[in-house]
Amino acid sequence: MTEARIFKDLKADHDRHRDLLEKLADTQGDSEDRRKLFADLRTELQAHAAAEEEALYATMLADPDLRDSARHSVSEHKEIDDMLGELVDTDMSSGAWLTRFKEMRHRYLHHIDEEEEEMFPEAQKGLTRSEEREAAETFEERKPRELEIAANEMPGDERD
Numbered sequence: 328m329t330e331a332r333i334f335k336d337l338k339a340d341h342d343r344h345r346d347l348l349e350k351l352a353d354t355q356g357d358s359e360d361r362r363k364l365f366a367d368l369r370t371e372l373q374a375h376a377a378a379e380e381e382a383l384y385a386t387m388l389a390d391p392d393l394r395d396s397a398r399h400s401v402s403e404h405k406e407i408d409d410m411l412g413e414l415v416d417t418d419m420s421s422g423a424w425l426t427r428f429k430e431m432r433h434r435y436l437h438h439i440d441e442e443e444e445e446m447f448p449e450a451q452k453g454l455t456r457s458e459e460r461e462a463a464e465t466f467e468e469r470k471p472r473e474l475e476i477a478a479n480e481m482p483g484d485e486r487d
Contacts (some may be wrong), residue, residue: 329461333383334447336466341439348432357420359368365419369411372435373482374473376404382466383450386458391441393453395447403438407431412482 328450347368354361380401387397410431451459 331451331454331456332463333399333459333466334451337375337383337447337464338443340371340470341443342454344368344371344435344439351428356419361419363415367414369482370474370477372407373480374476377468377473377476378466378469380404381469382462384400386454386462387450390453393415393450394447400438400442400446403434403441406437407435408482410434411470413436415481 334406347364351361351364351368384397384401389394410427412425414424415432417427454462
């Protein structure tokens with residue numbers, strides 16, 4: 328069975344996130360590089376989570392066999408969003424920022440590994456080709472809009 332477009336789209340985002348996390352981990356102090364990379368990561372993670380929830384998780388929540396996996400992932404998105412909010416509010420030159428960043432990175436990498444290794448294969452078995460196609464179309468349509476929204480909203484901001 329070939330991998331559906333929605334899962335390819337999501338994995339491509341995950342790979343971009345892994346790259347940003349690695350580059351960010353190599354920065355030091357309250358540098359321009361750290362600020363730019365963190366802003367890029369924050370915006371990307373917020374947009375990705377919102378588009379993924381609308382495109383894939385909404386479909387999974389409607390399926391009793393997939394509902395628990397979707398709920399678990401939504402709760403992890405909230406946890407990561409909260410951690411991003413803490414990072415926004417913490418002085419980037421402090422040891423507390425670096426400690427919290429490392430915790431957030433660990434949680435996020437665990438989350439995307441779990442999605443790719445467990446949830447995506449489970450969803451691919453449970454979703455029809457039509458549902459997979461619709462999820463990909465929704466994700467590809469929503470992601471650019473979610474990037475615009477995330478650029479203007481900090482983590483944890485209430486959505487319109």
